[in-house]
Amino acid sequence: xxxxxxxxxRFQPFHNGHYSALRSLxxxxxxxxxAVGSAQxxxxxxxxxTAGERxxxxxxxxxxxxxxxxxxxxxxxxxxxxxxxxxxxLAMAPRVEAVASGNPHVLYIYKWAGLKTIELKLHEPYRYxxxxxxxxxxxxxxxxxxVPDIIAEYIDSVNGVERVRKVCSSGVY
Numbered sequence: 001x002x003x004x005x006x007x008x009x010r011f012q013p014f015h016n017g018h019y020s021a022l023r024s025l026x027x028x029x030x031x032x033x034x035a036v037g038s039a040q041x042x043x044x045x046x047x048x049x050t051a052g053e054r055x056x057x058x059x060x061x062x063x064x065x066x067x068x069x070x071x072x073x074x075x076x077x078x079x080x081x082x083x084x085x086x087x088x089x090l091a092m093a094p095r096v097e098a099v100a101s102g103n104p105h106v107l108y109i110y111k112w113a114g115l116k117t118i119e120l121k122l123h124e125p126y127r128y129x130x131x132x133x134x135x136x137x138x139x140x141x142x143x144x145x146x147v148p149d150i151i152a153e154y155i156d157s158v159n160g161v162e163r164v165r166k167v168c169s170s171g172v173y
Contacts, residue, residue: 008101010054017123034058
């Protein structure tokens with residue numbers, strides 16, 4: 001039987017902290033399911049990249065590093081009901097035996113629902129944080145070292161930094 005773990009997140013953008021956590025999970029599990037949350041969102045300050053863009057950028061990284069056959073990518077829209085969201089995610093994903101997250105709220109809900117949970121040991125969480133990376137982009141700072149190089153190239157290809165600046169300055173949140 002395949003040992004599989006679920007790792008939900010918005011991945012706005014997928015950064016080195018996410019990748020470190022994923023690689024760590026793949027040391028213990030045969031496969032991982034990345035549930036790309038807020039899939040209905042895009043072109044907002046909190047969620048500047050669409051679900052399709054996030055799937056593409058993560059896919060490119062996994063293919064380059066030979067991990068694509070071990071990771072499922074599942075887009076999951078928000079439903080704004082935390083308990084229902086847990087089963088919603090599980091219904092969209094292949095069977096998993098555990099849920100891994102650095103978010104205590106997510107872990108609490110899945111544990112309450114009876115699943116095994118894994119608290120991710122976040123790699124430099126202040127540095128590798130999607131909100132912070134988007135802020136650095138907004139301010140014109142150096143953000144490329146915070147994401148895998150192929151992700152930076154993808155963000156450049158969709159004019160991602162310009163998008164972050166536009167959607168964050170327009171008051172669209």
